Amino acid sequence: MKKVVVLILLALSCWFLFAACAPDGGVLRVGVKIDVPRFGYQNPATGEIEGFEVDIARELAKEIMGSEDKLKLTGVNVTTRGAMLDNGSLDAALSTFTITDSRKKSYHFSQPYYTDHIGVLVKKDAGIENLRDLDGKTIGVAQSATTKEKLQAAADELGITLKFNEYATYPEIKIALVSGRVDAFSVDESILRGYVDDTTKLLQEQFSPQEYGVASALGNEELAAEIDRVIGAMKDDGRLAALQEKWGI
Known part of the structure; x- marks a missing residue:
């Protein structure tokens, strides 16, 4: 009898811990990109959002909410994701x-x-081979991203001048590059690979390592701890590596 009581108490304590960190509404609401091939992309053929980060979100829902079906995805960009966490x-x-x-x-x-x-x-035919070749030229970057600051620091070291145009979405920057309104499109390299075509190329130079993390609002330390736990477990058991291989990143 005592053993049964102990088991019941343990089950209840686990349930209360889960309830304390679980989001309201019975679903985990996660913002993902819908314009970054292989990371978060809305497939025009199916309308489904797919990618590496989407699959991670499914793992979070499965671990934290008990089922990957308890996941609600919302498309975000660099200007909306923080605001939606805040509100x-x-x-x-x-x-x-x-x-x-x-x-x-x-x-x-x-x-x-x-x-x-x-x-x-x-552009392949622009005659640009490195950052120094961009002296005096205009680079398209995403609003609220760290790219502008990092590239400016690299330019300062080289003693060159860069100009910047900021855009809300990545497709807008690609269109600006194709139309000649900017001379280069800069963001994280994994994102850029999804925008390479027959007329464009990536420079060999890389700048400033960028570590991606799952962001959550301040004030819900329990949820943040659970998210961190799942990411750590996915690293340890090989799920993250398997997803990277699946999406070719």
């Missing part, structure tokens, strides 16, 4: 969100699940 529309953002010291003041971040570098995409 409570999202429980977490899994959206190529680079971990920085300044961002840690506004959000919880899990341990990194992927490390990338800033890259630069240019």
Whole structure:
């Protein structure tokens, strides 16, 4: 009888711990990119959102909510993801969100699940082979991203001048590059690979390692701890590596 009581108490304590960290509404609301092939992309043929980060979100829902069916995905970009965490529309953002010291003041971040570098995409016929060749030229970057700051620092070291145009979405920057409104498109290299075509190329130079983490709002330490636990477990048991291989990143 005592053994049964102990088991019941253990089950109840686990349930209360789960309930304390579980998001309201019975689903885990995660913001993901819908314009980054292989990471978070809305397939025009199916309408489904798919990619590496989407699969990680499914694992989080399965571990934290008990089922990957208890996942609600919302498309976000660099300007909306933080605002939606702030206003409570999202429980977490899994959206190529680079971990920085300044961002840690506004959000919880899990341990990194992927490390990338800033890259630069240019037209093949532009005669641009390195960052120095961009002296005096205009680079298209995403609003609220760390790219502008990192590239400016690299330019300062070289003693060159860069100009920047900021855009809300990556497709807008690619269109600006194709139309000649900017001379280069710069963001994390893994994102840029999805925008390479027969007329463009990636420069060989890489700048500033970028570690991606799962962001969540300050104030829900239990949820943040659970997210971090799952990411750590996925690293340890090989699930993260398997997903990277699946998506070719």
